[in-house]
Amino acid sequence: MKRFLIAGGNTGIGLEMAKILLEGGNEVWMLARREPGLALIGNFTFQPYDILHPETVSLPDEFHGFAYMPGTINLKPFRGLNDGDFRHDMEVNFLGALPLLRSVLPALKKGKPSSMLFFSTVAVSQGMPFHSSIAAAKGAVEGFVRSMAAELAPDIRVNAIAPSLTRTPLASGLLANAQKEEASAARHPLRRIGDPAEMAKLATFLLSDVSGFISGQIVHADGGLSALRSL
Numbered sequence: 001m002k003r004f005l006i007a008g009g010n011t012g013i014g015l016e017m018a019k020i021l022l023e024g025g026n027e028v029w030m031l032a033r034r035e036p037g038l039a040l041i042g043n044f045t046f047q048p049y050d051i052l053h054p055e056t057v058s059l060p061d062e063f064h065g066f067a068y069m070p071g072t073i074n075l076k077p078f079r080g081l082n083d084g085d086f087r088h089d090m091e092v093n094f095l096g097a098l099p100l101l102r103s104v105l106p107a108l109k110k111g112k113p114s115s116m117l118f119f120s121t122v123a124v125s126q127g128m129p130f131h132s133s134i135a136a137a138k139g140a141v142e143g144f145v146r147s148m149a150a151e152l153a154p155d156i157r158v159n160a161i162a163p164s165l166t167r168t169p170l171a172s173g174l175l176a177n178a179q180k181e182e183a184s185a186a187r188h189p190l191r192r193i194g195d196p197a198e199m200a201k202l203a204t205f206l207l208s209d210v211s212g213f214i215s216g217q218i219v220h221a222d223g224g225l226s227a228l229r230s231l
Helices: 012-023 083-095 097-110 132-152 169-175 178-186 196-207
Strands: 003-007 027-032 043-048 065-068 114-119 156-161
Touching: 003 012, 003 097, 012 027, 012 043, 012 196, 065 097, 065 196, 083 097, 083 132, 097 114, 114 132, 114 196, 132 156, 156 196, 169 178
Parallel strands: 003 027, 003 065, 027 043, 065 114, 114 156
Antiparallel strands: none
8 A cells, every 4th residue: 555645636637536546545645725525435534735825734754656736727818917817826836836845755755766746738838828827837847847856866756747628627617618618629639628537547657656667757648739730
């Protein structure tokens, strides 16, 4: 049995990750503002945690994996964004991870070989309109992942997933009706949007020892959007 910490995973991909890890006989700790809306079966512990107002949490002294899930979707033209918007996106997507990571890093070192996982977005590599704030914040995540992967090797692996649009509560406004969903799917070479269960399978793979030779990578799970062009 291994022990994993998921920050902000009470819905969407994080919740699916917790299910997979628990089904595999692992122990899962979750930190989020609200408990999951369904009961998770297995060795599961929840503690309330707000990344924007971090308080001391009581955690075990050993972990084998850590995933940071909080994110934002703030799509506006630059003229409609103020400095506060940029600060908020940076706080939620990147800076909020730092105090928590400082707390859990000794436990990850004790649990070595261990792994960390963060989430970026396809918009960092693709240059999409109305994504300046979120792309800037997730760009910081990608740089941090590569630097920390080098710094913590060989004991702790560090990777990130850069998805495209995925069917999660966070993205519900972009998929509010059939027309929006069809338009979003059509932009991807695979002609669909992402599913949280398949993202969770990728995430748990990257956290597990099965991916033990992978570190410092930004894995693009984006329906081919970053690499393919339709003729």
